Amino acid sequence: MKLDVRVKLILIVLSATFASLNTDIIAESLMMTAITLLLSLCTGAVRFRPLLMYAIFVLVQYFVFPVSPRAVVFMLSILVVNVRNFLPTALCIMLLYETTTVSQLMSALTKMHMKKQLTVTLAVVMRYIPCLGEELAAIRDALAVRNITSGMTSAFRRAAARAEAFCVPLIVSSVRTANDLSAAAVTRGIDEPCIPSCRSAGKFGAADFAVLAAAITAVGWAVYMEYFV
Amino acid sequence: MNNTEKMVTKDYIQAAIFSVLSMVGMIVAAILNMSGYTALLYPAGAAFFIGILFFILEVKIQKKGAIFIFSIVPALYFFASGLIEGIVGAVGAMLFSLFAEFILSKHHDSTKHITIAAVVYTMYYSTIGFAEQFLFTEYYCNAAAEHGIDPAVVDGMRTVFGIKPLWAAVIAATALTTLLGTLIGRLMTNKHLKRTGLVK
Amino acid sequence: MLEFNNVTFKYNGTGHGVYDIGLTVQRGECVLLCGASGCGKTTLIRLINGLAPSFYSGSLKGKISIGGADMTGLQPYETARKVSSVFQDPKAQFFNTDTGSEIVFSLENRGFPVTDINMRLEEAVEKFGLHDLLERSPSKMSGGQAQTVAFAAAYTADTDIVVLDEPTANLDENAITRIRGIITAMKDSGKTIVISEHRLSWLNGIADKVCYMKNGRILETYSGREFFAMSGNECSGLGLRALQPVQRTLSPNIIELGKNNSSTGAFAAEAIVMRRGKRKWDHPVSASFESGNIYCITGENGRGKTTFLRTLAGLEKQAAGSVIYSGKKLGKRARQRIVSMVFQKTDDQLFSDTVLGECLLGNGSATEENALEILGILELAEYRDAHPQSLSGGQRQRLAVGTAILSDKPVLLLDEPTSGLDLGSMTLTAQILRKAADNGKICIVVTHDNELINKLYESEDNNAEDIHR
Numbered sequence: 001m002k003l004d005v006r007v008k009l010i011l012i013v014l015s016a017t018f019a020s021l022n023t024d025i026i027a028e029s030l031m032m033t034a035i036t037l038l039l040s041l042c043t044g045a046v047r048f049r050p051l052l053m054y055a056i057f058v059l060v061q062y063f064v065f066p067v068s069p070r071a072v073v074f075m076l077s078i079l080v081v082n083v084r085n086f087l088p089t090a091l092c093i094m095l096l097y098e099t100t101t102v103s104q105l106m107s108a109l110t111k112m113h114m115k116k117q118l119t120v121t122l123a124v125v126m127r128y129i130p131c132l133g134e135e136l137a138a139i140r141d142a143l144a145v146r147n148i149t150s151g152m153t154s155a156f157r158r159a160a161a162r163a164e165a166f167c168v169p170l171i172v173s174s175v176r177t178a179n180d181l182s183a184a185a186v187t188r189g190i191d192e193p194c195i196p197s198c199r200s201a202g203k204f205g206a207a208d209f210a211v212l213a214a215a216i217t218a219v220g221w222a223v224y225m226e227y228f229v
Numbered sequence: 230m231n232n233t234e235k236m237v238t239k240d241y242i243q244a245a246i247f248s249v250l251s252m253v254g255m256i257v258a259a260i261l262n263m264s265g266y267t268a269l270l271y272p273a274g275a276a277f278f279i280g281i282l283f284f285i286l287e288v289k290i291q292k293k294g295a296i297f298i299f300s301i302v303p304a305l306y307f308f309a310s311g312l313i314e315g316i317v318g319a320v321g322a323m324l325f326s327l328f329a330e331f332i333l334s335k336h337h338d339s340t341k342h343i344t345i346a347a348v349v350y351t352m353y354y355s356t357i358g359f360a361e362q363f364l365f366t367e368y369y370c371n372a373a374a375e376h377g378i379d380p381a382v383v384d385g386m387r388t389v390f391g392i393k394p395l396w397a398a399v400i401a402a403t404a405l406t407t408l409l410g411t412l413i414g415r416l417m418t419n420k421h422l423k424r425t426g427l428v429k
Numbered sequence: 430m431l432e433f434n435n436v437t438f439k440y441n442g443t444g445h446g447v448y449d450i451g452l453t454v455q456r457g458e459c460v461l462l463c464g465a466s467g468c469g470k471t472t473l474i475r476l477i478n479g480l481a482p483s484f485y486s487g488s489l490k491g492k493i494s495i496g497g498a499d500m501t502g503l504q505p506y507e508t509a510r511k512v513s514s515v516f517q518d519p520k521a522q523f524f525n526t527d528t529g530s531e532i533v534f535s536l537e538n539r540g541f542p543v544t545d546i547n548m549r550l551e552e553a554v555e556k557f558g559l560h561d562l563l564e565r566s567p568s569k570m571s572g573g574q575a576q577t578v579a580f581a582a583a584y585t586a587d588t589d590i591v592v593l594d595e596p597t598a599n600l601d602e603n604a605i606t607r608i609r610g611i612i613t614a615m616k617d618s619g620k621t622i623v624i625s626e627h628r629l630s631w632l633n634g635i636a637d638k639v640c641y642m643k644n645g646r647i648l649e650t651y652s653g654r655e656f657f658a659m660s661g662n663e664c665s666g667l668g669l670r671a672l673q674p675v676q677r678t679l680s681p682n683i684i685e686l687g688k689n690n691s692s693t694g695a696f697a698a699e700a701i702v703m704r705r706g707k708r709k710w711d712h713p714v715s716a717s718f719e720s721g722n723i724y725c726i727t728g729e730n731g732r733g734k735t736t737f738l739r740t741l742a743g744l745e746k747q748a749a750g751s752v753i754y755s756g757k758k759l760g761k762r763a764r765q766r767i768v769s770m771v772f773q774k775t776d777d778q779l780f781s782d783t784v785l786g787e788c789l790l791g792n793g794s795a796t797e798e799n800a801l802e803i804l805g806i807l808e809l810a811e812y813r814d815a816h817p818q819s820l821s822g823g824q825r826q827r828l829a830v831g832t833a834i835l836s837d838k839p840v841l842l843l844d845e846p847t848s849g850l851d852l853g854s855m856t857l858t859a860q861i862l863r864k865a866a867d868n869g870k871i872c873i874v875v876t877h878d879n880e881l882i883n884k885l886y887e888s889e890d891n892n893a894e895d896i897h898r
Contacts, residue, residue: 020312077379103530142778182239189509194540424816
């Protein structure tokens with residue numbers, strides 16, 4: 001199943017709105033299930049882990065907390081409730097990230113009349129996230145086989161040395177990545193003054209309308225329950 | 230040296246990347262949000278990482294618009310986080326970046342101005358970021374209870390957010406950690422980045 | 430087609446650059462720029478594709494023209510309509526996250542009609558055999574596949590000139606053969622090609638003209654035939670890598686994974702079934718290593734050479750089998766404690782603010798004297814107080830090797846330590862590895878650089894001519 005990028009963006013906003021207004025755990029669970037199903041349909045693979053994680057948080061809040069020591073509940077209530085509440089929106093963000101290419105995002109934003117500087121910026125945000133993951137892993141590996149704190153006795157010095165050893169290559173490589181990406185983009189004419197062609201982001205399809213309708217209905221229901229009941 | 234040139238593609242890309250890094254810093258600081266005891270420290274924690282990146286980015290680019298782009302990823306995250314709070318959050322984040330841009334205009338190479346601009350930028354987290362809690366305490370606590378937060382915790386929130394001077398303390402702590410972050414950013418720039426030739 | 434008329438360019442800040450460049454390239458010609466690292470090849474490439482002086486600022490004198498038109502003062506996007514580029518790191522040059530979009534990115538930016546773009550995409554996919562890669566992201570491709578996509582993108586951009594900056598640096602023999610075919614096809618379709626390269630043998634029969642550069646100047650221009658007829662001694666005298674494909678010397682220390690190897694040495698892999706992320710290898714791998722020896726692990730990309738090295742280093746947990754040192758099976762942490770490793774990408778393994786400091790960081794027992802000795806061998810002594818990240822790519826690679834050698838850990842692992850290195854740097858790396866082995870280290874190198882392998886195992890009896898057979 002393929003959804004238009006603009007629908008995925010709207011879905012994020014609507015799911016956040018729903019999460020903000022809705023206080024009914026059953027409704028939220030249904031929403032979470034629906035989004036998990038949507039994610040599975042769009043990625044072509046059964047994705048049950050997010051739903052499992054959500055279920056665990058719900059179980060903890062409703063069944064574990066009532067029988068736990070007060071101190072534990074006091075410590076963890078905010079964390080559990082906020083994460084549980086945010087999970088549907090997080091899943092919509094994951095849906096956007098996993099099923100959208102940089103090109104599709106740029107096309108959608110161009111169709112929404114966004115200026116090129118902004119579309120490039122947001123495209124790079126999406127492009128850089130996997131790079132960042134690789135960078136962090138590479139730095140972690142390099143530090144694993146190098147004992148940079150050997151000879152240091154103070155715990156503060158050791159922590160500072162490790163922090164410096166992590167941050168410096170990360171920032172240096174982020175500057176180099178920016179240079180590489182820019183050189184690649186510039187030599188492919190990204191600065192052309194004309195509006196770029198949009199290969200995707202055409203008309204909405206049946207799936208797009210169905211998903212939008214469902215999401216708007218859900219939000220409408222939440223508004224009704226919050227303000228009119 | 231004051232750069233009156235406009236940002237070019239390389240600058241947008243660099244600012245976008247630093248924006249992603251600032252989000253990473255915010256996620257690391259969000260560990261503080263885990264417990265009711267430490268949640269008040271979140272703005273200060275996030276501001277420390279943001280201060281480091283803010284300083285380095287501004288020294289690297291020294292052009293109008295860099296900080297505005299830097300605020301984009303956090304702004305998008307806030308927008309995705311909720312209804313009115315989401316819009317207020319996103320607009321607030323970008324507004325404070327514009328305040329910072331105003332302070333930096335014509336002074337992009339001044340360490341003093343960069344530091345002050347960073348403090349103003351991160352003030353978003355301690356002011357707008359906690360405005361609902363301190364100004365609309367009853368509304369916020371009711372919403373928290375309705376969303377499932379334990380009643381005892383909600384009572385605790387009511388008490389804490391009723392102590393208005395605490396808000397001043399959060400704002401002050403955030404400013405302090407920003408200063409610390411920009412200091413670290415400056416040390417990193419002088420010790421490492423300037424000598425690599427990647428930052429002038 | 431392309432003309433440099435007395436062109437001098439100096440980078441702002443460093444003052445390095447190229448001087449008094451006079452060069453004419455005819456339409457459909459393929460020109461090779463060669464020379465030691467830092468000779469100015471990449472700067473010339475940047476001048477052609479417009480990255481210098483607009484992206485890499487500097488002062489430019491003289492005239493560069495393409496198709497008779499003066500390029501001075503043009504914006505990079507205007508130059509991009511005439512020149513497309515392929516860079517060294519295939520994955521870093523991908524702006525998009527899928528192949529199809531990357532191939533047509535130039536056309537999208539120029540606002541071509543969508544029907545046109547789709548047609549050209551189909552043509553490129555057919556021509557370059559990219560059907561299976563269309564939806565794939567660059568991070569899930571091999572270097573060779575990613576570089577093929579980069580070539581497809583350059584071809585689709587439909588420019589008169591294509592510039593290539595060390596396009597084969599990270600590729601194995603199979604990928605190079607494929608690239609050779611692509612460039613031949615591009616030449617046949619009338620494109621003008623300028624290549625900067627260290628690895629030269631694959632360009633025999635393709636390069637029509639060769640410019641040898643040193644210290645920012647073109648010292649000598651040869652015809653392709655003249656150049657590739659040079660003897661091994663002549664070309665190593667110029668500091669160049671071999672002009673003919675180099676046959677690998679035979680040695681029992683050259684290991685091909687999967688071939689039956691014993692596992693009885695001081696350091697050994699016993700029936701390791703490798704695992705990385707979701708991928709699990711089918712067959713167990715064994716290998717045996719003794720102190721004081723250098724071992725080279727060879728084979729095509731994708732066979733698991735890097736994963737094997739990472740498993741030995743304790744960075745990956747194997748699905749089955751063990752890593753044994755001095756008779757004891759070692760877990761991941763224990764392996765990390767006895768192994769130092771040099772990764773392919775050097776940026777992430779340099780942490781200090783001075784070269785000397787980098788050598789001593791974490792190498793408890795190494796003294797400043799030891800470090801300066803190693804830096805001397807690697808021709809880095811004059812940079813002792815420089816920041817490691819201010820060095821050139823080749824210098825950083827040598828520094829990473831030197832730092833690992835200074836550690837007192839008994840095992841040294843290196844992943845493609847000479848990719849992209851010129852003859853001089855490669856020779857220094859071989860020298861330092863021989864010294865490390867002589868000092869009792871176990872050195873295990875993953876490489877497809879036959880020249881490095883031959884240098885590592887050459888006895889004093891061999892002369893250079895035999896090696897460049």
